[in-house]
Amino acid sequence: MNIENKLGEVLRKYRKKMGFSQEELAFRCGLERVYISMIERGQRKPTVHTMFIICKELRIRPSAFFNEIEESLIDFKFED
């Protein structure tokens, strides 16, 4: 699984956990609903900046959010 697909999956999980529609999350973040939808489907490569704003609205620390992504990337070896 690549980074974008996993990022989209984790984003959808936390959005639903907060009970937000894509539209509500987009509104809170100052983004377009279709952009949230495309991130969730792994069709966009969001910036760190955008993900910090999204994480803030989802009340999750970016480090915790990215930890879930890196755990799934078995072809990514980050440390010796």
Add this chain to the structure above:
Amino acid sequence: MNIENKLGEVLRKYRKKMGFSQEELAFRCGLERVYISMIERGQRKPTVHTMFIICKELRIRPSAFFNEIEESLIDFKFED
């Protein structure tokens, strides 16, 4: 301090820790040296994807990297 400035500061710290020049890091990541330079000066908003690639070369987990950034963002409140 904003996200980009802090991200650049943390990136420079870990690049130097690995003993890489901007040019060497750029080469390893398949990026331009000037792009690394601009990220370090807070003049670019890199994607999550790019930062995962950079973190891999710097042998740091993205979650650890982003943890250092969020710790410094006192105006960002991530959790209740």
